[in-house]
Amino acid sequence: MSDTVLEKDMSAYWDRAGKVWVEQQALLDRLYAPIAKAVVDRADLRAGERVLDVGCGAGATTFEAAWRVGPQGQAVGADISGALVELARRRAGEAGLEGVDFVLADAQTHAFAPRFDAVVSRFGVMFFPDPVAAFANLRRAVTPGGRLVFASWRGPEDNAISLVPLQAAAPFLPAVPAFEKDAPGRFGLADPDRTRTILEAAGWHDVRIDRLDDPTPVSFDELLTMSLRVGPLNPALANQDETVREKVREAVTRALEPHVKDGVAHMNSACWLVSAEG
Numbered sequence: 001m002s003d004t005v006l007e008k009d010m011s012a013y014w015d016r017a018g019k020v021w022v023e024q025q026a027l028l029d030r031l032y033a034p035i036a037k038a039v040v041d042r043a044d045l046r047a048g049e050r051v052l053d054v055g056c057g058a059g060a061t062t063f064e065a066a067w068r069v070g071p072q073g074q075a076v077g078a079d080i081s082g083a084l085v086e087l088a089r090r091r092a093g094e095a096g097l098e099g100v101d102f103v104l105a106d107a108q109t110h111a112f113a114p115r116f117d118a119v120v121s122r123f124g125v126m127f128f129p130d131p132v133a134a135f136a137n138l139r140r141a142v143t144p145g146g147r148l149v150f151a152s153w154r155g156p157e158d159n160a161i162s163l164v165p166l167q168a169a170a171p172f173l174p175a176v177p178a179f180e181k182d183a184p185g186r187f188g189l190a191d192p193d194r195t196r197t198i199l200e201a202a203g204w205h206d207v208r209i210d211r212l213d214d215p216t217p218v219s220f221d222e223l224l225t226m227s228l229r230v231g232p233l234n235p236a237l238a239n240q241d242e243t244v245r246e247k248v249r250e251a252v253t254r255a256l257e258p259h260v261k262d263g264v265a266h267m268n269s270a271c272w273l274v275s276a277e278g
């Protein structure tokens, strides 16, 4: 079993995974808020600018960007998941945010109007089957000198806590999801040398890649939710019967207990903060 997203499956994969992100939007927004802020800070957005948020999900980074560019600017979120675009639009309407728009689009191929001052993304650009073509498409969306800033995951070795649930579940499942190096998926841009090569081949320059760590505290319940609902165990458990699911839940609970002190765990998000110019 693989955690890799195959091209032919991409829309279908995100149709399903997107629903989990919809369900867990409040938790994910809290957990990853510092990452959205780090991305938007690095993009150095100014009032009146136009910014495109790629793989925007429920829109947290788009909203963060919208505050920076103000009502005279424009923040556009693009995502391949209909459920997430719908939620993002609803949230923008409820917040009464001006200058915000969301499009249902495959960022690899969508013909974005070439007018953006910056392209940003929090965890939305690691899933492209042809990353050079995809980042070249995104470069065409920026005006000369436009900025690209995104956060992507470092490898599973740096995100150890994401491996604990998989190892605990392994004895009860026919196969556990495997993270394929350099393949489209959450760790698709984990290798910084490869990321630099991809971006330069796509026409971006002045590539800068820094480590970004965020040990946001989470409750034990939140840690379990991240492990069983949001992480790669979710699809692996989807076709299992209730007995297996219960055994996995118990094993994962036991395995995570040592990572929790006084009801709180620190789930480090070990990322890369990547920036470049078009």
Ligand SMILES: C[S@@+](CC[C@H](N)C(=O)[O-])C[C@H]1O[C@@H](n2cnc3c(N)ncnc32)[C@H](O)[C@@H]1O
Pocket: 010, 014, 018, 021, 028, 032, 054, 055, 056, 057, 058, 059, 060, 061, 078, 079, 080, 081, 084, 105, 106, 107, 108, 121, 122, 123, 124, 125, 127, 128
């Ligand atoms: C890990 S989620 C991150 C969502 C959001 N940026 C956040 O941080 O909350 C990845 C997002 O990328 C979107 N995505 C994946 N491939 C895409 C593509 N080719 N074009 C547009 N969006 C894509 C998914 O639908 C999903 O919403």
